[in-house]
Amino acid sequence: MSSPVEIPFQSIVTIDRQNSTPVYLQISRQMINAIQRGVLYTGARLPGTRSLAEILEVHRKTVVAAYNELDAQGWIELRPNKGTFVTQKSPANSANPLPFNADYLIKYPQKAGFAFEESMLLDRPVSVSKAELEFTDGLPDVRLAPMDKLAKAYSSVLRRNNNRKLLSYSHVEGNAFFRAKLADYLNNTRGLHIGKENIITTRGIQMGIYLASMLLLKKGDNVVVGNLSYYVANMIFQQAGANIISVPVDEQGISVEAVRKLCETKRIRMLYITPHHHYPTTVTLSAERRMELLNLSVQYGFIILEDDHDYDFHYNSSPVLPLASADPAGMVVYIGSFCKALAPGLRSGYIVAPQNLITELGKFRRIIDRQGDLMMEQALGELLDEGEIQRHIKKAQKVYHQRRDLLDTLLRTHFDEYLNFKTPPGGLAIWTEWRKDINLMRLSKTCLKQNLHLPQTLLFQTGQLSAMRLGFGNLDEGEIRTAVEILNYSINL
Template sequence: MNSPVEIPFKNIILLDRLSGTPVYLQVAHKLINAIQRGVLANGAKLPGTRSLAEILEVHRKTVVAAYQELDAQGWIEMRPNKGTYVTYSSENRYPGLKNFRAEDLISYPRETGFAFEKSMLLDRPVSVSNVDLEFTDGLPDVRLAPMDKLAKAYSGVLRRKNNRKYLGYSHAEGNIYFREKLAGYLNNTRGLHIKAENILTTRGVQMGIYLASQLLINKGDRVVVADLSYYTANMIFQKAGAHILSVPVDEQGISVDALRKLCKTTPVRLLYITPHHHYPTTVTLSAERRMELLGLSVKYGFIILEDDHDYDFHYNSSPVLPLASADRAGMVVYVGSFCKALAPGLRSGYLVAPADLITELGKFRRIIDRQGDLMMEQALGELLDEGEVQRHIKKAQKVYHQRRDLLETLLNTHLSDYLTFKSPPGGLAFWTEWRKDINLMRVSKACLKRNLHLPQTLLFQTGKLSAVRLGFGNMDEDEMREAILILSEVVAQES
């Protein structure tokens, strides 16, 4: 049995004088932690209240209160004229834990004590940096988001008593008012013909893809994607058990001829496409190919999962309507969001499909996200009804159009010797193809040293391809000029 002298109580009981937790409770919690981990074994004698108070440099009444708390919870026994003893044994629960160190009490276990499956599929560099300038994957400028309007609408929703119903549980498909307004918005802007029953609200495009894959894909199913395609979507399909097949992309989008040949020899369950601006190359799927795809989906029975992640911003002409607007056979599942139109942190997305699929998807969503943020959806619904979202998108489009034109000029002026590109008709990113003798990874590392983040996730360098996806929406004109100047100087040094 350990004596009080042998146990380093000052190391075990580390107190935070600035914490909002009372000191006596801190003492009690640290002692409970030591007992649970076996540092204080069953039968161990604790110091007297005066002795422990001196060790910890606290008032004796603090230790008395801590011991009373431990006694009330059954961790210790205070025996008259004998002392205070631990009465709870952790040795019986954790017989293998014997060699404890004092520092173990102030840290959480680094590893689990059990085995679990780890997935290399989900490994991907995280695009986070602390530098001032950054090229993104095509994210918007959050400084343009209509936060004043949104805050006013959200505050109003919270104040109205009749909205308290949204503080409880409701439809798993999302706020009915928001879905009604969203249906009208999508019908007007995307040529759809839907009602609220055709919409499931989500936390963004990725959640929509995940839910659809969980319901629609079985192990061994074949999913066709473009070469190149959205990496995260591919991971989702593979985790659902799908075999990934790819077809090439040219200047008119995904190759329908290649898909047709594939369907003749292989049963295909689902086709995933980003037709408005193909990810990552930004090309637009031609109207002719859209109609061909719809015909093929009916003929061969595959689902079209249409990801319309950046439909809202187009610069040269009116946008081509999504495939979902021409779907008459119920073969298209359409996913989109307001994350690009407003801000990535406002996780508001949607999935559009026939009502029977929406009902079933609602059951899956209920498991991982009971119903979403009904209050925020109510506020967004009111902004849609008042036309505020539409006005914001119209204003933002002008800003992004100017930024696209500026980046086009800067690339031609400073980097034309190293890359080629076509100005994108919409969206918030350029697809640039580089000279193969330039090591893009070295360029990325050198840029970071000069206050510019060029994330690895934007680099596409293989034996056949050397390309970079350069998002421009998040930077204003001065920031963009500085970023391109840094990039051009780094490339000149590295080439």
């Protein structure tokens, strides 16, 4: 049996006086750590409270409290007239103690001790910058979000006794009241003919794509996307084991003829489209092509996954209704969200589909997110019922329209010799195609030095294409002017 003098307690226990954790807990937790790792092995005799207090330079009562904590958790035992010992019930293995290393006791391991598959497929080129200005790929301005209205509604929901049931488990499809009001909203704004039974709520567009992919795709399935397409959706499809086949996109949207030719030679399981404003080029899928795609989906039996991420923002005329509004055969799975209408941090999305598919999606949803935030959904449902969200979208639409027009004018004024673009009819971004001799990555780095961030995800440069997707929604008019000035300065260096 070892003498307590032989145990290097000053190395085992490191006390941080700036830490908010009480000192006695710091001592007990680090000693538990030492026991678990075999540094303090089973049967080791510990110093008396007075001796350990002197070693650690703390008050004796602190050590007494630490020992009481260790005793209560079963790590040590007090033997009358003999002393304090690491309990025989300890899981530590005295025959094979780990090599002593003080850092080992207080640091979390940097790498897992077991093998697992790391996915390069899911790597996402997200770059975080401290620059004051940033062009996004089409994010809204969170400063416009109706937080006072939402806070009032949410607070009211929390205070009502009859809403306490929302704090318990409920329907996996989401808050029933919210889904009913959302169905009314979608029927009125998108020409759908649905009820709450046709909706399951999600945490945004990406979760909707993921749930649909996990349920509807299997390894080897063919998914058709536009060239170019939304990179996150592509990653999700590939993670599900699907093969991605791209088809051209022109000024009227995705090529129906290319889809038809594929169907004649391959079995297509799914077509993924962002028809209102194609990502990233912002073109609108024509009404004629929408009907042709619906007919093809029935003829060849493929699913249409319709991602309508920014339907709420259109400036020149009424938006073209989604494919889901003209789908009598049940071939369209419609995905949308309020993340852009309100704010990205308010993760509120939804999937619209036939009831039997919603039921099955609910089973998948239960695994990763039992039911969502029922309280927040209740508040959003009440805001929809009162027309607050509709009024906010109408006001925000005017602001974004002005910002689009300003960026459009500035780009034409300062960059006419460098790029070509068409004014998008809606959405929160402008697709710009630049001269091929311009190195967009170099331009991005130069802009960053001037406090303007151009994320890598906005840059599309190949041998045939040199383009940028410039989101204006998050910038006010003054910020747009400054950002364009920096861009102009950087390109002329």
